Amino acid sequence: MKNRTLIYLVVLLLGGTLISCKEKEGEYHSISDKIEAESKPYHGNLTSDELLVDTELIKITEGENTFLIPERKSQIKSFACIECHSKPLSEMAGTDIQKAHWDIKLSHANGDAMNCATCHNGSNMNNLNSLTGKDIDFNLSYKICSQCHSNQFEDWKGGAHGKKVAGWAPPRASNTCVNCHNPHSPSFEKRWPVQFNTKTAIERNEGLDH
């Protein structure tokens, strides 16, 4: 008889804990559990299509990633290059024609490692030139950059490097290297911040800030 009451008590206690543990708050142990549990099956239906209509895009596939990048050739003012570069560069050099590209100053790696011909092909100006002399389309100029910047390339493919063109929603459209970096001078320049909080500065001067 005593044993039975004890069993009843234990069952009741167990049941009680089970029920009380089932609150909604503690549904997931951590955010990663939540992400894993709630992302399948995934059927989000928002898209950035509308935000992308004004940008001309091309689809590329690199490794496992397929995404859109902005089309480049139509954005280069002096394209097509052969409109001026009708002859190979070696034949044009020294002739009495108007100087061009005077505004371009190469500050990319050092002169021993790189010069114009590292990326441009003097006898075929309409295309870029890989390190082994293969043609690379101007639209796919990231292939030039990725020859040296392999870490950045990996990050860019995955989405850790490089800005999105418009929204977060699919389809993914990411800027390509030259949309943010000037290939002739790729690093960002020093400049003044665009914002300064005068109120915080005053508070700090008066010692009001904690």
Add this chain to the structure above:
Amino acid sequence: MSDNKKWYSLDLGLNNKKESSGTCGCGKTEGSCNSSPKEEELSADEFYEAAINASIGEERHRDGFEQVFDVKMDRRSAFKKLTASLLIGAGAVTTSCSVTTGSDTKEKAQIDWEEQFKGNYKLMTDEEKQGTINRLMRSYELRTHKKINMTAENAAEDVLFGYAFNISKCQGYMNCVSACVEENNQDRNSEMQYIRIHEMKDGEGFKFNKADDNYYHEVPAEGHFYMGTQCFHCDNPPCVEVCPVQATWKEEDGLVVIDYDWCVGCRYCMAACPYDGRRFNWSKPEVPEQEVNKNQHYLGNRMRKKGVMEKCTFCVQRTRKGKNPACVEACPTGARIFGNLLDPDSTIRWVLENKKVFRLKEDLGTEPKFWYFMD
């Protein structure tokens, strides 16, 4: 009076305009309608004044013992106080009774009444949400003669917003801060900013007490790195926990939002937030009319008032439409990555799975949805 509402609606005669001089729009012929024929119209300021008079009266002009000793409460002043309190309740009614008041004023009074007694946004049905944003849009139009576009979009299905910040990329240009101020109609007088960019010394790690978040020199400065903080939209937000009136909560898509009309301004949430993510309006927020961002969301960048909390909402007015938050769009270095944590193909998921990410004060168990990483 419309049915299916949680509060009593005043009908200020907008729907039956014919009734005029003899009887009032409210249909009564006695009481407040006739008792004060002189008060034809109460402007917002007068209304406010009357409300204060009714509650504390002359006490606010007096100080110390005067409040106790120097009170002449004759019959006249007693009546005056009574009338004042009547005026609050009947202010709108008085407006409706006046022959000289324009229909705009009546409409405004009616909107004010409905807005005053609406419920918590969190508990509203979709129609009620639509109702309140319609009133707010109309009210803005009546006050400024300019139109705004406000939405009450709910969280989309299968969306959980997350954010990643690349510490190696940020150069401290602060384009994000100014874009945020413009996008979210933050008060220009107090220079409120949701985002802080901290300039930290190389080799010292995250030392917020030593960092400077209000630098003004050429950046990036030698020997320093930069990192930004804002509301992290915790999955287990302590600010929500402490709110005594449930004016702040976590939405289905993970955004921690505030109903500015339900907030009582106690600032418990500000104290509870371990990340300094929340801001308080000590004064009436002001934005020059031509700078007001007119694409608004009820929970986002609509105009706030004095004495309420606000904070980063991941630009709910943009992100629920598929856009990136303004800071992400403005960042010139691509240090900011935003996306849907539930989409296995999203870039934010790639970052979380492939980069070495960490969050601030992870041991608190707040589960921020804002990760930092390096190249």
